Amino acid sequence: MSKVLVTGGAGFIGSNVSHRLLSQGHEVVIYDNLQRQGTKKNVAWLRENHGQGFSLIEADVRDYPTLQEAVQGCEVVYHLAAQVAVTWSVSDPREDFEINALGTLNLLEAARSNDPPPIVLFTSTNKVYGGMEEVEIVEQETRHAYASLPRGVSEAQPLDFHSPYGCSKGAGDQYVRDYARIYGLKTVVFRMSCIYGPRQFGVEDQGWVAHFLISSVLGRPITIYGDGKQVRDILYVDDLVAALELAVERIDVSAGQVYNMGGGAENTMSVWTEFHEHLNKLLGHEVPVSYDEWRPGDQLVYVSDTSKAQRELDWKARTSVGEGIEKLYRWVVDNKHLFQ
Numbered sequence: 194m195s196k197v198l199v200t201g202g203a204g205f206i207g208s209n210v211s212h213r214l215l216s217q218g219h220e221v222v223i224y225d226n227l228q229r230q231g232t233k234k235n236v237a238w239l240r241e242n243h244g245q246g247f248s249l250i251e252a253d254v255r256d257y258p259t260l261q262e263a264v265q266g267c268e269v270v271y272h273l274a275a276q277v278a279v280t281w282s283v284s285d286p287r288e289d290f291e292i293n294a295l296g297t298l299n300l301l302e303a304a305r306s307n308d309p310p311p312i313v314l315f316t317s318t319n320k321v322y323g324g325m326e327e328v329e330i331v332e333q334e335t336r337h338a339y340a341s342l343p344r345g346v347s348e349a350q351p352l353d354f355h356s357p358y359g360c361s362k363g364a365g366d367q368y369v370r371d372y373a374r375i376y377g378l379k380t381v382v383f384r385m386s387c388i389y390g391p392r393q394f395g396v397e398d399q400g401w402v403a404h405f406l407i408s409s410v411l412g413r414p415i416t417i418y419g420d421g422k423q424v425r426d427i428l429y430v431d432d433l434v435a436a437l438e439l440a441v442e443r444i445d446v447s448a449g450q451v452y453n454m455g456g457g458a459e460n461t462m463s464v465w466t467e468f469h470e471h472l473n474k475l476l477g478h479e480v481p482v483s484y485d486e487w488r489p490g491d492q493l494v495y496v497s498d499t500s501k502a503q504r505e506l507d508w509k510a511r512t513s514v515g516e517g518i519e520k521l522y523r524w525v526v527d528n529k530h531l532f533q
Contacts, residue, residue, distance in 0.1 A: 201274030205393040208235035231394030254296030280398040282358035297365030317366040323353030336463040345496035373449035386455025390430030421465030426456040429512035455497030
């Protein structure tokens with residue numbers, strides 16, 4: 194078993210990654226400033242399941258000396274810590290840059306100072322591809338769709354950073370990739386679509402699948418920005434964790450590579466015109482919503498072509514949209530107290 198660092202390890206994806214690693218017997222160090230909603234509750238859940246089996250460093254990725262010390266002796270680093278909302282990046286682009294771009298550079302420099310350097314896995318975003326205005330989109334009855342990308346967007350899609358969030362995550366994305374080329378670090382970039390699942394405290398500007406489910410169960414208001422026909426491929430968190438594990442196992446293949454990571458063409462859904470049907474079925478009644486203007490940086494369609502990950506990592510999404518939404522719904526219903 195190895196020593197592993199998970200930055201953002203108390204967040205949604207981080208707590209799921211940490212749980213899997215701890216269950217496998219790894220020595221896990223969680224590095225998190227515990228500022229995001231739900232992070233302290235996720236730490237409590239990890240303590241309930243694993244006791245003192247992990248160490249927690251409550252610190253920020255902008256704190257280079259502390260981060261450098263945390264990386265020491267680690268064989269693998271999952272760099273998940275980030276500012277994750279486009280809306281927040283628009284209102285405070287400086288802090289967004291410092292967390293996502295500078296924080297990632299700090300992590301890479303901390304890794305480079307190790308001998309040998311650890312494997313570094315970085316969760317990037319589909320926002321690095323921007324609005325993809327040159328890609329033709331057609332409007333159908335319940336969704337927008339690509340006119341000629343049946344498998345979705347591949348890693349060959351030109352980069353076009355859109356929004357301060359897209360710029361900061363895109364800068365981190367390219368630094369991680371380039372540290373493999375220039376310094377020989379074993380780094381892997383996952384450009385993620387919409388990830389969802391348990392331990393996700395979704396809010397209006399991030400984590401929309403969980404946000405809609407939580408709001409529906411608790412009777413809170415829901416606002417749809419745009420026409421609700423925006424389409425995303427959604428990936429259940431267990432499938433993402435499996436992909437991260439495979440990237441480590443196959444590091445001789447994955448080092449220096451970029452993978453688009455999502456549910457793929459088989460697991461797409463429009464954010465309301467189709468999603469609300471799942472909600473109505475689970476709750477047994479129609480869920481009321483209001484509508485507002487489109488938000489900046491919101492793609493009409495984004496679907497990941499996951500062929501490269503399937504080919505090189507022997508990975509595919511195993512949780513269907515219906516199955517995953519029902520699993521998350523059951524978790525929300527069973528844990529209403531977490532959202533009060």
